[in-house]
Amino acid sequence: MRRILSIFKRDILSSFRDYIILYMIIAPILLTIGFRFFIPSAQSAGLQFAVDAKLDTEIVNEFKKYGDVELYGTVDEIKTRVENIDDIAGITKNENGEFVLILQGNEAHDTKEIPKMIIREIISNEDLNVEFKVNSLGLEESPVATIGTISLILIAILIGGIIIGFNIIEEKEANTLKALNVTPMTKFEYIIGKSITGLILPIIHVFLILWILGITEVDNTMVLIMTLASSLVGIVVGFVVGIISSNQITGIANMKIIFLILSLTIIGAILLPQSKHFLLYWAPPYWIFTGFKGILLNTATWGNLINYIGWIIGLTFIIYIILRGKIKKGLA
Amino acid sequence: MLKVKNLYHSYTKDDNYAVKGISFEIKKGEIFGFLGPNGAGKSTTQKILTGLLPLQKGEASIAGIDVKKPTEKLFNLIGVSFEHPNIYSKLTGYENLEFYKKLFSVPTEDPKVLLKMVGLEDAVNKKAGDYSKGMKQRLVFARSLINNPQLWFLDEPISGLDPTTASNIKDIIKKKKDEGTTIFLTTHNMHIADELCDRVAFINEGKIEVIDSPRNLKLKYGEQLVKVEYKENNKLKRERLSLINDKDRDKLNKLVNEGKIETIHSQEATLEEIFIKVTGRGLK
Numbered sequence: 001m002r003r004i005l006s007i008f009k010r011d012i013l014s015s016f017r018d019y020i021i022l023y024m025i026i027a028p029i030l031l032t033i034g035f036r037f038f039i040p041s042a043q044s045a046g047l048q049f050a051v052d053a054k055l056d057t058e059i060v061n062e063f064k065k066y067g068d069v070e071l072y073g074t075v076d077e078i079k080t081r082v083e084n085i086d087d088i089a090g091i092t093k094n095e096n097g098e099f100v101l102i103l104q105g106n107e108a109h110d111t112k113e114i115p116k117m118i119i120r121e122i123i124s125n126e127d128l129n130v131e132f133k134v135n136s137l138g139l140e141e142s143p144v145a146t147i148g149t150i151s152l153i154l155i156a157i158l159i160g161g162i163i164i165g166f167n168i169i170e171e172k173e174a175n176t177l178k179a180l181n182v183t184p185m186t187k188f189e190y191i192i193g194k195s196i197t198g199l200i201l202p203i204i205h206v207f208l209i210l211w212i213l214g215i216t217e218v219d220n221t222m223v224l225i226m227t228l229a230s231s232l233v234g235i236v237v238g239f240v241v242g243i244i245s246s247n248q249i250t251g252i253a254n255m256k257i258i259f260l261i262l263s264l265t266i267i268g269a270i271l272l273p274q275s276k277h278f279l280l281y282w283a284p285p286y287w288i289f290t291g292f293k294g295i296l297l298n299t300a301t302w303g304n305l306i307n308y309i310g311w312i313i314g315l316t317f318i319i320y321i322i323l324r325g326k327i328k329k330g331l332a
Numbered sequence: 333m334l335k336v337k338n339l340y341h342s343y344t345k346d347d348n349y350a351v352k353g354i355s356f357e358i359k360k361g362e363i364f365g366f367l368g369p370n371g372a373g374k375s376t377t378q379k380i381l382t383g384l385l386p387l388q389k390g391e392a393s394i395a396g397i398d399v400k401k402p403t404e405k406l407f408n409l410i411g412v413s414f415e416h417p418n419i420y421s422k423l424t425g426y427e428n429l430e431f432y433k434k435l436f437s438v439p440t441e442d443p444k445v446l447l448k449m450v451g452l453e454d455a456v457n458k459k460a461g462d463y464s465k466g467m468k469q470r471l472v473f474a475r476s477l478i479n480n481p482q483l484w485f486l487d488e489p490i491s492g493l494d495p496t497t498a499s500n501i502k503d504i505i506k507k508k509k510d511e512g513t514t515i516f517l518t519t520h521n522m523h524i525a526d527e528l529c530d531r532v533a534f535i536n537e538g539k540i541e542v543i544d545s546p547r548n549l550k551l552k553y554g555e556q557l558v559k560v561e562y563k564e565n566n567k568l569k570r571e572r573l574s575l576i577n578d579k580d581r582d583k584l585n586k587l588v589n590e591g592k593i594e595t596i597h598s599q600e601a602t603l604e605e606i607f608i609k610v611t612g613r614g615l616k
């Protein structure tokens with residue numbers, strides 16, 4: 001155990017001193033921050049309304065049922081608020097006593113549509129006959145937000161593995177593996193020690209991504225378990241990249257190929273009709289994609305998840321069995 | 333301490349052996365020199381003994397532990413200094429040793445003490461990647477001592493070091509020997525072998541040609557050499573002549589009879605000359 005931890009600690013220490021690896025550690029976070037600006041609605045936990053303070057308290061309370069309400073004294077103040085970066089709908093009444101919805105134009109579907117429904121409800125005094133989850137964050141209505149988030153998660157998971165690969169490349173280039181092989185350290189300890197990076201980094205990354213994007217209404221246990229299972233794929237990819245690449249340059253080239261395969265799987269999952277999805281069953285990233293989609297949209301049950309994880313672990317195990325000889329030889 | 337019997341190794345797993353039936357024993361506390369030209373099979377033998385190559389054929393044991401089934405105990409009692417420095421360049425010298433130290437399960441040395449011993453006290457916190465070649469070599473040398481090895485494998489520990497540093501390293505090797513460490517020293521350098529080794533093995537084309545102490549080898553092969561300086565056609569010539577070789581003896585007789593000799597000394601053969609004599613080839 002002490003040896004496993006030493007190997008892990010050394011990798012982390014060394015990684016933070018390697019310009020390329022350090023960049024890879026930061027990249028998913030930078031990408032997420034950039035992505036956040038494309039999906040303003042994801043920032044807020046629920047819907048937001050900038051409501052005219054002159055409206056009846058009853059009306060204000062009605063809006064409070066569906067989201068956060070901010071009160072403003074004048075229409076101009078509401079307009080200024082709506083023009084801010086985040087998603088918020090302005091609500092006021094004109095001289096004729098009719099409701100007016102103030103929007104910027106780039107709001108998520110829910111931010112536009114839900115206030116209309118609420119207004120309709122107030123006017124007609126009917127119950128809101130629409131199923132609406134406060135925690136949906138617009139993810140259901142915005143495939144870009146969902147797919148973007150999952151892509152970021154997949155990148156983070158793969159990067160954990162790639163960092164393992166780069167640390168192996170370093171050991172190969174410097175021949176340090178030889179020095180380790182004449183100590184009591186076993187291959188098993190080495191593999192486990194190296195793998196920890198590929199487990200821990202993705203967990204940190206995934207939760208940071210969700211936090212930066214303001215996605216809080218998801219089952220964190222599901223996220224954790226799914227991330228751990230997915231990391232196995234990253235780890236095997238990492239070992240393979242490390243073993244087939246003789247230096248950092250070929251390492252980066254191989255990494256690109258793997259990202260290409262990954263992207264193709266995701267594009268397949270998005271474009272292919274559900275009936276053709278079986279064509280992607282062989283690809284572990286497909287199951288990661290499907291799993292995280294279910295978790296983010298709050299549609300996945302534990303049963304689904306166990307099924308996805310079963311596929312991921314099963315496929316990873318098969319890949320490992322096929323490459324086991326190569327991995328062992330590569331580490332000799 | 334180390335027993336090797338009929339060791340064979342083929343990289344191609346056929347009859348093309350890099351090591352062909354090597355046998356030798358090293359006693360506890362002995363410095364054993366493993367000498368031979370490039371490609372003789374020195375590194376191959378050392379790799380098998382340290383577990384870096386599988387033992388294909390033959391027997392080898394270290395302190396009674398079969399090298400074929402290396403145990404944690406075996407790795408705890410050997411130390412290996414590599415010829416080509418293999419270190420973590422993004423870690424400091426200290427961090428390199430500190431990391432390595434944790435891989436052993438026996439009492440270990442203090443990294444700082446070891447670094448000071450090899451003259452790296454000023455570079456303790458410098459990244460090892462920024463070390464000079466000689467500094468890296470000393471770091472690897474220091475690292476191989478971290479677990480207080482009982483059997484210490486040294487591969488060309490002195491080559492490429494400046495004379496002062498080299499002499500410091502030689503002193504450490506001698507000190508370790510005095511403390512009872514058994515040392516397996518691989519080298520091309522006959523002077524070092526002569527100075528440090530209790531016994532040497534000459535290995536050539538995968539076979540051991542001779543094993544003996546440097547002194548015995550010199551007595552056996554060396555005492556019958558003379559170095560003569562003589563004039564021929566008004567030119568001064570120097571030559572080493574054997575007293576057992578008929579041709580050389582005839583030449584010497586002729587020189588004596590003709591009265592051309594200016595100086596004459598009996599000459600101790602160097603290990604290098606003995607090596608050439610024994611194997612029929614040079615060391616380089």
Ligand SMILES: Nc1ncnc2c1ncn2[C@@H]1O[C@H](COP(=O)(O)OP(=O)(O)OP(=O)(O)O)[C@@H](O)[C@H]1O
Pocket residue numbers: 343344350368369370371372373374375376377
């Ligand atoms: N990895 C390898 N694969 C195939 N053949 C090898 C390998 N390593 C060494 N050999 C061959 O085995 C023979 C012995 O090589 P070895 O490295 O043991 O020599 P050496 O005595 O250590 O030489 P040097 O003084 O150059 O270090 C050589 O013919 C060499 O070509």
Ligand SMILES: [Mg+2]
Pocket residue numbers: 374375376
């Ligand atoms: Mg060699």
